[in-house]
Amino acid sequence: MSLTKLLGIKYPLFQGAMAQISRYELVSAVSNAGGLGIIASGAMDGATLRYQIQACKELTDKPFAVNLMLMMDNIEELVDIVIEEGVPIVTTGAGTPKDHVPKLLAAGIKVFPVIATVDQAQKMEALGVHGVVAEGTEAGGHIGESSTMSLVLQVSEAVSIPVIAAGGIVNGRGIVASFALGAQGVQVGTRFLASEEVPIPESYKLAVLAAKDDSTVVTGRTSRAPVRVIKNPMSKKYLEMEYLKVPRSELEELTMGSLRKAVVNGDMVNGSIMAGQISGAIHSIRPVKSIIDDMFAEAEEVMKEMPKIFY
Numbered sequence: 001m002s003l004t005k006l007l008g009i010k011y012p013l014f015q016g017a018m019a020q021i022s023r024y025e026l027v028s029a030v031s032n033a034g035g036l037g038i039i040a041s042g043a044m045d046g047a048t049l050r051y052q053i054q055a056c057k058e059l060t061d062k063p064f065a066v067n068l069m070l071m072m073d074n075i076e077e078l079v080d081i082v083i084e085e086g087v088p089i090v091t092t093g094a095g096t097p098k099d100h101v102p103k104l105l106a107a108g109i110k111v112f113p114v115i116a117t118v119d120q121a122q123k124m125e126a127l128g129v130h131g132v133v134a135e136g137t138e139a140g141g142h143i144g145e146s147s148t149m150s151l152v153l154q155v156s157e158a159v160s161i162p163v164i165a166a167g168g169i170v171n172g173r174g175i176v177a178s179f180a181l182g183a184q185g186v187q188v189g190t191r192f193l194a195s196e197e198v199p200i201p202e203s204y205k206l207a208v209l210a211a212k213d214d215s216t217v218v219t220g221r222t223s224r225a226p227v228r229v230i231k232n233p234m235s236k237k238y239l240e241m242e243y244l245k246v247p248r249s250e251l252e253e254l255t256m257g258s259l260r261k262a263v264v265n266g267d268m269v270n271g272s273i274m275a276g277q278i279s280g281a282i283h284s285i286r287p288v289k290s291i292i293d294d295m296f297a298e299a300e301e302v303m304k305e306m307p308k309i310f311y
């Protein structure tokens with residue numbers, strides 16, 4: 001069965017969960033446009049998640065999902081809320097969801113863990129999940145080592161459940177490339193940072209528009225928690241401190257609340273501006289629906305052009 005039929009969506013597109021960013025405004029817009037909107041529950045308390053889910057239900061009658069960050073202290077509570085509220089689809093990040101998958105599956109929820117290696121994908125398949133999101137290192141936010149190009153091909157060959165490609169996809173070319181590698185869907189995060197509906201300050205959106213292909217950098221490699229952000233004074237300071245091997249506690253102090261500074265205060269100097277390498281290919285702030293419609297219209301055009309390149 002195709003991913004779109006399995007999930008009841010028009011386009012095989014997941015809007016990547018983005019902590020403190022993908023709330024009901026963006027999520028409902030994506031689902032109404034025919035993709036799968038995903039609420040990022042990382043850092044939310046139970047009441048906030050319930051409010052976000054209910055607000056989404058008010059704004060769309062289409063399916064949407066919740067992303068569960070497994071290292072959260074209140075993960076048990078968040079899982080229960082997702083089940084109580086009848087959310088049909090879940091993605092998971094930041095760890096293995098093995099302790100929660102049986103409960104989610106028993107509740108009839110479709111589960112799509114985000115993975116960064118073939119080994120993780122195979123372990124997830126053995127748990128009986130419905131698909132995996134294979135996220136390459138070019139993505140914004142917390143990342144693994146393999147590139148989307150290498151990862152999606154190898155994961156697609158290693159598992160028989162649907163693979164959703166994530167990392168570096170903003171247009172029809174990225175969609176076609178992902179499908180050529182074996183994916184059945186795409187997950188897109190950074191592109192939606194430059195959408196009209198995303199609830200972040202204008203300064204964040206403009207930082208994504210201003211970024212070039214080499215404007216991102218990875219912080220946190222030394223503490224094994226790599227995060228891709230747009231270069232700014234904050235990331236420069238962090239990297240200098242990493243280079244000087246300062247104690248981890250000092251690094252944590254520097255990053256404490258730093259995403260919030262960017263997302264809520266629009267502080268582009270002291271905040272962490274999480275975004276992917278593909279930012280350089282984003283040139284306009286547009287409504288979600290036109291972004292998604294154009295991506296798939298362009299994908300069809302690209303596929304028509306392909307044979308002309310070969311012969």
Ligand SMILES: Cc1cc2nc3c(=O)[nH]c(=O)nc-3n(C[C@H](O)[C@H](O)[C@H](O)COP(=O)(O)O)c2cc1C
Pocket residue numbers: 015016017018019020021040041042067069092093094114135138139140141142166167168169187188189190191274275276277278
């Ligand atoms: C600002 C930002 C925050 C993110 N937060 C999360 C998160 O909370 N949970 C998660 O599983 N992935 C998170 N991601 C990853 C996205 O869900 C998605 O997989 C990624 O953005 C896809 O790559 P792209 O940025 O190149 O489109 C985040 C990405 C960004 C850019």
